[in-house]
Amino acid sequence: MSLLPVDEAQARLLARAAPLAIEQVSLAEAAGRCLAEPLIAKRDQPWTPLSAMDGYAVRHADIPGPWTLIGEIAAGSLPPETPLAPGTTWRIFTGAPLPAGADTIVVQEDVEADGPVIRMTGDGPSGQGRHVRQRASDFAQGQSLLPAGTRLGPPQIALAALAGHGDLPVRARPRVAILSTGDELIAPGTPCPPGRLPASNGAMLRAMIERAGGIVITEQLVPDDLDTLTAAFAAARDADIVVTSGGASVGDHDLVRPALDAAGGTIDFWKIAMRPGKPLIVGSLGQAQFIGLPGNPVSAMVTGALFLLPLIRHLAGSSRPLPIPRTVPIDGAMPPTGKRAEFVRATMTDGVVTPLAFQDSAAMHAAAIANALIYRPINAEAADYGDFVSVYDWATLGLE
Ligand code: AMP
Numbered sequence: 001m002s003l004l005p006v007d008e009a010q011a012r013l014l015a016r017a018a019p020l021a022i023e024q025v026s027l028a029e030a031a032g033r034c035l036a037e038p039l040i041a042k043r044d045q046p047w048t049p050l051s052a053m054d055g056y057a058v059r060h061a062d063i064p065g066p067w068t069l070i071g072e073i074a075a076g077s078l079p080p081e082t083p084l085a086p087g088t089t090w091r092i093f094t095g096a097p098l099p100a101g102a103d104t105i106v107v108q109e110d111v112e113a114d115g116p117v118i119r120m121t122g123d124g125p126s127g128q129g130r131h132v133r134q135r136a137s138d139f140a141q142g143q144s145l146l147p148a149g150t151r152l153g154p155p156q157i158a159l160a161a162l163a164g165h166g167d168l169p170v171r172a173r174p175r176v177a178i179l180s181t182g183d184e185l186i187a188p189g190t191p192c193p194p195g196r197l198p199a200s201n202g203a204m205l206r207a208m209i210e211r212a213g214g215i216v217i218t219e220q221l222v223p224d225d226l227d228t229l230t231a232a233f234a235a236a237r238d239a240d241i242v243v244t245s246g247g248a249s250v251g252d253h254d255l256v257r258p259a260l261d262a263a264g265g266t267i268d269f270w271k272i273a274m275r276p277g278k279p280l281i282v283g284s285l286g287q288a289q290f291i292g293l294p295g296n297p298v299s300a301m302v303t304g305a306l307f308l309l310p311l312i313r314h315l316a317g318s319s320r321p322l323p324i325p326r327t328v329p330i331d332g333a334m335p336p337t338g339k340r341a342e343f344v345r346a347t348m349t350d351g352v353v354t355p356l357a358f359q360d361s362a363a364m365h366a367a368a369i370a371n372a373l374i375y376r377p378i379n380a381e382a383a384d385y386g387d388f389v390s391v392y393d394w395a396t397l398g399l400e
């Protein structure tokens with residue numbers, strides 16, 4: 001099997017599965033979820049012209065006054081029943097509705113009240129309509145505000161509330177089973193005898209999955225034993241995604257493919273034209289999507305960010321599941337690449353990216369002080385100081 005280019009592998013992976021079922025959630029539970037339908041405004045915002053300042057509602061034609069004060073209008077009240085007569089004004093507060101006929105606000109700093117007579121002392125408003133929020137100037141009832149597939153963050157949740165929604169249709173959160181393979185692994189935090197290694201991929205993948213909107217339903221260490229791994233796979237087949245780390249190469253102890261086969265799963269593709277992370281396995285297991293990540297911690301991080309997280313976002317209903325690179329100059333020199341794309345750990349500050357010297361795919365310290373991956377395509381020429389390269393920062397990768 002030849003090596004698949006990264007973008008082709010991502011496209012094939014996402015084409016394998018449709019977004020999960022739609023469920024209705026309250027705004028309190030909506031953060032990080034993706035809209036299953038467009039967000040439609042149920043009301044005009046504002047519903048009527050409102051004042052944007054504390055001041056006096058006037059007819060622009062009456063400026064510079066003076067005016068006779070009629071009364072007060074606070075936020076939450078209805079507009080006065082009678083229209084504003086020429087030469088009169090209402091004291092008005094931020095968010096309060098304008099009387100009919102008023103079209104401009106004179107801010108309170110610009111006037112002096114002399115009993116019921118209001119005189120302008122400052123410059124006054126710069127034009128008609130100043131400090132007035134027109135009806136539906138933010139959005140109008142029936143307007144489509146956000147497309148389906150939008151990820152709901154704090155601003156989108158606020159918008160939904162203003163648009164009249166208390167709950168929203170979103171896609172279910174993908175349920176993920178994490179199986180870390182390797183006889184050498186022991187649980188983090190337990191004493192580590194010679195020959196053993198604290199397992200780091202499970203904790204890392206859990207953090208990545210949960211931030212991307214997935215739910216970890218199980219996280220286990222599984223020894224390199226065909227029967228045990230097969231049984232673990234069989235038990236995980238009800239998940240939406242089964243992700244493994246390690247055991248994905250061709251060594252005698254690399255049992256993920258044979259165990260997947262023994263558990264009744266299938267492999268769609270295997271091996272990606274990338275460094276780190278070549279031995280990635282994509283397939284299915286029961287109703288679950290199966291992703292086998294390499295065991296080296298940095299390889300698991302990079303392939304997790306480029307394949308597992310996009311799959312989670314896609315199942316969760318995102319219309320933009322893939323990380324988005326930007327183009328920035330490098331402060332360093334990079335050799336040409338060959339038949340594999342390279343994802344180079346780097347630090348980016350002030351729009352300039354610096355490749356880290358130590359690029360071992362097991363070097364987690366270097367990866368943990370990096371904040372970006374430089375993407376070097378297949379057969380890229382050498383890059384020199386000041387050249388522009390493609391960079392994925394930690395935020396777009398889901399590694400923050
Ligand atoms: P493997 O792909 O199973 O050959 O593993 C490649 C390397 O990654 C080996 O050095 C493993 O010890 C290491 N490794 C595998 N799984 C983990 C894990 N969960 N945490 C840390 N290192 C791991």
Ligand code: MG
Nearest residue numbers: 181182246247
């Ligand atoms: Mg192993």
